[in-house]
Amino acid sequence: MNSNKYDKILLAHGGGGQLSDWLIRKIILPKISDSQTELADSASLELDSNDICFTTDSYVVKPLFFNGGDIGKLAVCGTINDLAVSGAIPVALSLSFIIETGLELATFERILESIGKTARQCNVRIVTGDTKTVEQGSADGIFINTAGIGCKIPGINLGTGNIRPGDKIIINGTIGDHGMTIMSQRQEMKFQSQLSSDCAGLSDLTVELLKNVPSIRFMRDPTRGGLAATLNEVAMQTRLSITINEDAVPVAPKVRAAAEMLGFDVLTIANEGKVVIVVAPENAQRCLEICRKNSLGKEAAIIGQIEQAADIAVVEMNTKIGGRRIVSMPYGRELPRIC
Amino acid sequence: MLDKVIENQKIIKEACEKLGRQIKVMEVCGTHTVAIFRHGIRAILPQSFKMLTGPGCPVCVTDQGYIDTVLQLAENKDVLIATYGDMIRVPGKGGALETKTTNKNVRIVLSAQGALELAKENPQKQVVFIAVGFETTTPATAVVVKEAAEQNIRNFTIFSNHKLVVPAMRALLAGKNDKIDAFLCPGHVSAITGYGIFEQIVAGFNRPCVVAGFEPMQILEGLTIIAQQLAEGKPELKSVYKAVVTQQGNAIAQNLVKEYFQPADGYWRGLGSIPQSTLRLKDKYSKFDTMARFGIKQIPAEESNGCRCGEVLCGLIDPPVCQFFGKQCSPQRPIGPCMVSNEGACSAWYKYGDDRGGN
Numbered sequence: 001m002n003s004n005k006y007d008k009i010l011l012a013h014g015g016g017g018q019l020s021d022w023l024i025r026k027i028i029l030p031k032i033s034d035s036q037t038e039l040a041d042s043a044s045l046e047l048d049s050n051d052i053c054f055t056t057d058s059y060v061v062k063p064l065f066f067n068g069g070d071i072g073k074l075a076v077c078g079t080i081n082d083l084a085v086s087g088a089i090p091v092a093l094s095l096s097f098i099i100e101t102g103l104e105l106a107t108f109e110r111i112l113e114s115i116g117k118t119a120r121q122c123n124v125r126i127v128t129g130d131t132k133t134v135e136q137g138s139a140d141g142i143f144i145n146t147a148g149i150g151c152k153i154p155g156i157n158l159g160t161g162n163i164r165p166g167d168k169i170i171i172n173g174t175i176g177d178h179g180m181t182i183m184s185q186r187q188e189m190k191f192q193s194q195l196s197s198d199c200a201g202l203s204d205l206t207v208e209l210l211k212n213v214p215s216i217r218f219m220r221d222p223t224r225g226g227l228a229a230t231l232n233e234v235a236m237q238t239r240l241s242i243t244i245n246e247d248a249v250p251v252a253p254k255v256r257a258a259a260e261m262l263g264f265d266v267l268t269i270a271n272e273g274k275v276v277i278v279v280a281p282e283n284a285q286r287c288l289e290i291c292r293k294n295s296l297g298k299e300a301a302i303i304g305q306i307e308q309a310a311d312i313a314v315v316e317m318n319t320k321i322g323g324r325r326i327v328s329m330p331y332g333r334e335l336p337r338i339c
Numbered sequence: 340m341l342d343k344v345i346e347n348q349k350i351i352k353e354a355c356e357k358l359g360r361q362i363k364v365m366e367v368c369g370t371h372t373v374a375i376f377r378h379g380i381r382a383i384l385p386q387s388f389k390m391l392t393g394p395g396c397p398v399c400v401t402d403q404g405y406i407d408t409v410l411q412l413a414e415n416k417d418v419l420i421a422t423y424g425d426m427i428r429v430p431g432k433g434g435a436l437e438t439k440t441t442n443k444n445v446r447i448v449l450s451a452q453g454a455l456e457l458a459k460e461n462p463q464k465q466v467v468f469i470a471v472g473f474e475t476t477t478p479a480t481a482v483v484v485k486e487a488a489e490q491n492i493r494n495f496t497i498f499s500n501h502k503l504v505v506p507a508m509r510a511l512l513a514g515k516n517d518k519i520d521a522f523l524c525p526g527h528v529s530a531i532t533g534y535g536i537f538e539q540i541v542a543g544f545n546r547p548c549v550v551a552g553f554e555p556m557q558i559l560e561g562l563t564i565i566a567q568q569l570a571e572g573k574p575e576l577k578s579v580y581k582a583v584v585t586q587q588g589n590a591i592a593q594n595l596v597k598e599y600f601q602p603a604d605g606y607w608r609g610l611g612s613i614p615q616s617t618l619r620l621k622d623k624y625s626k627f628d629t630m631a632r633f634g635i636k637q638i639p640a641e642e643s644n645g646c647r648c649g650e651v652l653c654g655l656i657d658p659p660v661c662q663f664f665g666k667q668c669s670p671q672r673p674i675g676p677c678m679v680s681n682e683g684a685c686s687a688w689y690k691y692g693d694d695r696g697g698n
């Protein structure tokens with residue numbers, strides 16, 4: 001069958017018949033698989049340890065391609081990062097597509113290439129998957145679900161329960177890049193900008209940190225809701241307060257400008273290549289140095305610390321001008337302001 | 340920067356001591372509100388220097404009658420509502436616009452231009468642009484009316500609720516709240532109108548008016564000048580936003596607005612009807628006027644749900660005084676527009692707190 005015959009995804013491409021088979025063998029597998037991939041109903045894996053982490057997430061993003069990434073890269077990195085911040089070394093992913101009929105085959109191929117490339121870079125294998133097609137209007141181009149398995153690094157036990165007053169909070173670089181890039185590229189928000197998403201798999205950095213820095217208490221990737229949401233979750237779970245310092249929080253000037261223009265608080269904007277690390281004070285400097293030497297953490301900074309709560313646990317920020325304000329939990333949907 | 344902050348703090352403190360009473364300074368611009376809270380500026384002011392959040396957030400000042408009318412329009416299947424984001428969550432009769440986005444006839448736009456484009460892309464629909472905002476946004480609305488006229492676009496109208504800031508300041512001082520000692524005036528409104536427009540407040544009401552931009556240091560400088568003027572008993576018009584704002588403003592933008600709009604009496608939440616405070620399209624452009632196109636008369640409606648936004652907007656109460664604040668009413672589930680809009684006093688207070696523990 002000639003691949004040129006189809007330039008768009010049809011309903012039958014997800015129907016389990018000849019067209020499905022063609023799509024999987026000729027289009028999907030060559031781009032994402034390695035020599036060991038088999039076409040069985042489920043993958044069988046041999047793992048180094050029986051202490052595993054398992055996670056899943058679904059990805060919908062508009063636009064499908066954005067500066068610094070695309071939905072494919074996002075789907076691989078997102079699941080890798082969920083494993084990475086749990087203290088695991090990511091091993092294998094599953095990959096499922098829900099595709100709206102009419103999606104250009106070329107678009108799908110670009111996404112697949114990106115998935116393959118990202119997985120190879122992050123040293124994870126894609127071992128099983130599924131493709132479904134839905135009628136036009138039932139999906140927005142393509143939705144991706146990934147699930148992932150990782151092996152826990154021996155002796156590592158991360159969790160908010162480990163956190164103590166005095167612990168330092170580190171972030172591996174600038175915040176808000178992903179969210180502001182997406183917002184600036186959304187059709188309804190056309191404004192010129194040169195922003196780029198930070199979308200990246202973090203396991204290379206997290207594994208290095210966990211193997212070399214003792215007493216890392218907790219890690220979390222501040223995706224939706226941004227740094228503000230992650231810090232508020234920590235405060236809520238630990239019943240400890242948090243103070244961060246505005247002049248220590250790295251923000252790219254362009255991201256700051258775009259956020260200000262739209263009236264957003266950059267602390268609430270999503271990241272896709274960032275990790276918040278809570279570490280014992282005596283090891284904070286070492287943690288920072290390792291971050292900064294890694295390409296994923298060049299602009300890392302110690303941004304604040306954990307404190308005993310006076311009354312109720314709150315997250316607060318010392319502002320650049322010497323003031324202080326609350327950093328509250330974002331409510332989920334920030335809207336751009338008028339003028 | 341911190342040295343300068345401490346210096347300003349000292350001047351403000353001395354001025355307050357000299358006056359020997361609490362002074363109340365109102366900002367009348369949503370961007371100032373957010374900047375003041377976000378930068379924690381309230382926390383560095385003395386207790387006796389009280390900031391009030393005035394009628395400066397476009398969504399908040401929009402009266403309930405307008406909101407209800409928009410909701411009615413959204414019921415019309417031939418209509419496509421183009422609105423700025425904040426507006427869609429304001430509760431009105433039978434829900435908020437947000438609940439109607441599922442009908443796909445409410446779209447968020449970032450600019451007036453976006454609304455006009457929507458009209459071009461949807462020739463079978465009547466696109467209604469929810470034109471709210473102060474002097475800063477009006478010129479952009481005028482531009483799209485001009486374009487729509489030139490290109491003879493027949494499916495585009497604007498539902499103008501553009502507001503003028505000075506009439507609201509006058510209305511406050513003349514009635515609702517004469518306890519306001521001074522105004523921190525908005526930088527970007529002044530960039531368009533020229534800061535000369537505030538002269539009448541200084542002359543007519545003897546109140547200091549200081550124009551500032553949105554950088555924290557500039558805001559603090561503006562407040563310092565206000566404190567000094569009050570202590571010396573010499574109210575004046577000053578601008579610390581020299582790089583952007585002139586006395587006369589932007590003549591091109593002003594002429595554009597003059598060509599398409601005329602002032603009319605208008606309703607404000609909390610302030611009621613204020614003479615010559617709203618901009619309506621001139622009669623010769625009535626074919627782009629939503630009210631003319633759909634034969635709508637705007638009826639004022641009071642909020643009846645116990646929300647105290649009106650008093651908040653006049654600087655009469657701080658948001659926590661409202662019984663719903665932080666309980667039934669939060670940014671997740673707003674009852675009134677001051678909690679809906681990111682620039683609203685209730686939302687800013689809820690999100691960023693007042694680190695002096697209220698006052």
Ligand code: SF4
Nearest residue numbers: 646647648661668675
């Ligand atoms: S807290 Fe809510 S109900 Fe109370 S005044 Fe503010 S917006 Fe209205």
